[in-house]
Amino acid sequence: xxxxxxxxxxxxxxxxxxxxxxxxxxxxxxxxxxxxxxxxxxxxxxxxxxxxxxxxxxxxxxxxxxxxxxxxxxxxxxxxxxxxxxxxxxxxxxxxxxxxxxxxxxxxxxxxxxxxxxxxx
Numbered sequence: 001x002x003x004x005x006x007x008x009x010x011x012x013x014x015x016x017x018x019x020x021x022x023x024x025x026x027x028x029x030x031x032x033x034x035x036x037x038x039x040x041x042x043x044x045x046x047x048x049x050x051x052x053x054x055x056x057x058x059x060x061x062x063x064x065x066x067x068x069x070x071x072x073x074x075x076x077x078x079x080x081x082x083x084x085x086x087x088x089x090x091x092x093x094x095x096x097x098x099x100x101x102x103x104x105x106x107x108x109x110x111x112x113x114x115x116x117x118x119x120x121x
Contacts, residue, residue, distance in 0.1 A: 016090070
């Protein structure tokens with residue numbers, strides 16, 4: 001079960017979306033790298049979320065992979081002055097998946113019973 005196949009495009013992290021769109025377009029990492037004038041290692045790092053594409057490449061990536069330009073804007077936006085922080089939907093979805101898996105592990109550890117060990121009472 002792959003996280004990226006369960007999420008909508010707007011819920012995927014930018015790296016997973018780049019990989020998904022690249023494969024749908026039938027492009028190899030090398031072919032995309034040549035289009036963007038970067039190394040295939042750079043593409044690999046984006047897809048593995050080690051780093052993110054440079055701002056200068058957003059428009060080209062958007063056109064080549066049919067990714068809305070707005071998806072890239074959240075990569076380097078500063079939080080609003082009022083202290084509100086926007087969490088990208090892909091992060092929220094991943095955290096929800098992790099929380100569900102953690103609950104399952106916890107349930108299995110305690111014999112499938114909801115135990116009072118977590119309660120503050």
